[in-house]
Amino acid sequence: MNLKELLDTTFNCECGRSHKVPIKSLVYAEDALERLPKVLESLVDGRRVLIVADQRTWVIVGERTRQVLEQTGWSVHHIIVPDTNHGSPVCDDTTHDWLNGRLPPIDIALAVGCGVINDLTKWSAFEHDLPYAVIATAATMNGFTAANVAPAIKGVKTIIPAKPPLAVFAVPSIIVNAPFELTAAGLGDTIAKPLSTADWLLNHIFHGEYFCRYCSKIINDLETYYFDRPEDIRSRQPAAIEALFNALLYSGIAMTIVGTSAPASGGEHLLSHTLDMMSGIDGAAHDLHGRQVGLGAIFSAAIYERIFQTEIPICHPFPSDIDSTFWGSLAENVRQQYEQKKPMLKTMCEKLTDGKTWRVFLAAAQDQVRSPHEIKNCLKTAGAAHTFADIGCSHKRLLAAVLHMHEIRRRPTIIDLAWVLGILPGAADEIIDCWLTT
Ligand SMILES: [Zn+2]
Ligand SMILES: [Zn+2]
Numbered sequence: 484m485n486l487k488e489l490l491d492t493t494f495n496c497e498c499g500r501s502h503k504v505p506i507k508s509l510v511y512a513e514d515a516l517e518r519l520p521k522v523l524e525s526l527v528d529g530r531r532v533l534i535v536a537d538q539r540t541w542v543i544v545g546e547r548t549r550q551v552l553e554q555t556g557w558s559v560h561h562i563i564v565p566d567t568n569h570g571s572p573v574c575d576d577t578t579h580d581w582l583n584g585r586l587p588p589i590d591i592a593l594a595v596g597c598g599v600i601n602d603l604t605k606w607s608a609f610e611h612d613l614p615y616a617v618i619a620t621a622a623t624m625n626g627f628t629a630a631n632v633a634p635a636i637k638g639v640k641t642i643i644p645a646k647p648p649l650a651v652f653a654v655p656s657i658i659v660n661a662p663f664e665l666t667a668a669g670l671g672d673t674i675a676k677p678l679s680t681a682d683w684l685l686n687h688i689f690h691g692e693y694f695c696r697y698c699s700k701i702i703n704d705l706e707t708y709y710f711d712r713p714e715d716i717r718s719r720q721p722a723a724i725e726a727l728f729n730a731l732l733y734s735g736i737a738m739t740i741v742g743t744s745a746p747a748s749g750g751e752h753l754l755s756h757t758l759d760m761m762s763g764i765d766g767a768a769h770d771l772h773g774r775q776v777g778l779g780a781i782f783s784a785a786i787y788e789r790i791f792q793t794e795i796p797i798c799h800p801f802p803s804d805i806d807s808t809f810w811g812s813l814a815e816n817v818r819q820q821y822e823q824k825k826p827m828l829k830t831m832c833e834k835l836t837d838g839k840t841w842r843v844f845l846a847a848a849q850d851q852v853r854s855p856h857e858i859k860n861c862l863k864t865a866g867a868a869h870t871f872a873d874i875g876c877s878h879k880r881l882l883a884a885v886l887h888m889h890e891i892r893r894r895p896t897i898i899d900l901a902w903v904l905g906i907l908p909g910a911a912d913e914i915i916d917c918w919l920t921t
Contacts, residue, residue, distance in 0.1 A: 487509065489504050498693070506650070510651070519548065520552055520555035523616065532591050536596055540600060540620050541595070543657060549561060574606075574632065579607065592608040594615060597623045615649070616651070618654075619652070619658065623669045623731075623773055628732050629739055629747070633744075638812065638813045663866065671774050673709055676746070677702060677852060678780055680702050681749065681852050685900060702737050709723075709726060710861055749896045750779070753896060754884055755775035758880075774867065774873070782855075789901070790900065793904060796841050798836070798903055799904065804821075805887075806890070824893045827895050828895060882912060886907070886908055
């Protein structure tokens with residue numbers, strides 16, 4: 484599959500839908516910034532651009548981009564999103580309102596950065612019906628090419644539909660030399676994708692959710708890009724980092740194609756979202772998305788391993804409500820999500836008694852999911868986070884997160900199935916001891 488051929492196409496898929504990839508251009512080249520004005524000119528009529536950066540990305544790329552654009556006749560505004568008291572900016576409703584209040588009249592917005600800056604820019608551009616493009620500064624997450632944004636709204640991690648960028652630019656030497664923890668986080672986010680796809684299959688098989696095999700094939704084919712030589716990621720081999728970057732871009736494109744986050748965000752992502760939300764409640768620091776997702780992927784794979792050993796599934800009563808003491812001020816918002824999921828958990832229980840559905844699911848998921856050992860080994864060899872200490876979290880805090888993470892999202896995941904089968908809560912402690920401690 485030549486992924487570049489997917490750009491700027493619309494095609495009829497075997498899944499019965501017509502898929503559209505609105506991203507027109509990917510430029511991964513040392514002279515990407517010099518080529519940027521010409522590419523932007525081909526995308527929009529006007530010559531007014533807004534660069535959105537944070538303090539670090541402004542210094543690394545933003546300032547130079549401004550010069551290049553001004554020299555070629557563009558009128559350039561720039562906004563530097565300030566750091567919070569805890570460090571880098573966050574993508575939430577407050578920062579979004581702050582940025583929206585400062586948007587000048589422009590023809591295109593240009594994000595310079597990674598997850599937060601990209602999401603903030605994409606979100607504001609979408610609301611103002613403006614096109615946007617991004618200059619990626621690290622191979623750290625797959626949201627560059629995704630259609631949606633994942634902000635915290637009133638403290639709850641939410642997914643909001645938006646539009647993907649018209650173009651993605653990156654300078655290889657900047658991506659390769661980005662702080663290593665960012666690159667390792669990119670690996671954590673990517674390694675999780677086949678698990679997300681398995682969770683998507685779960686909803687397809689149990690709830691008749693739409694599923695696109697072509698899209699899942701894109702995700703699975705990407706594994707060879709990053710799984711085989713984790714030591715090359717550790718030693719920052721340019722080819723390995725480029726492969727990882729491509730895997731991130733194309734997993735984002737897979738999300739864009741199907742129009743949901745299902746192919747790229749399953750139960751393993753809930754661990755990261757929950758840790759972020761816990762930080763929102765108690766102010767303790769959290770780690771990068773992809774580093775937390777890497778642990779989530781190991782946890783999720785360990786849950787799958789136990790599920791694969793279940794020959795005859797027996798339905799246990801699933802939690803009837805969320806833990807409102809744990810969620811504090813976020814309880815109502817969390818409850819709203821969980822309440823929407825309960826009818827689907829009931830259906831799951833009913834279908835579990837039907838041996839055929841169970842066998843179909845096991846076969847499909849076994850085909851899709853690697854062992855926790857393989858995932859941990861890849862992350863460890865690459866120098867990515869794989870223990871709770873790596874993400875600056877205690878055993879107790881991680882345990883609290885894994886026992887509450889099923890409550891935050893209305894779409895069922897493998898974590899819900901583990902509760903329904905009675906694997907959770909009991910196995911949580913054992914899995915943390917066995918897989919996430921050393
Ligand atoms: Zn992710
Ligand atoms: Zn399809």
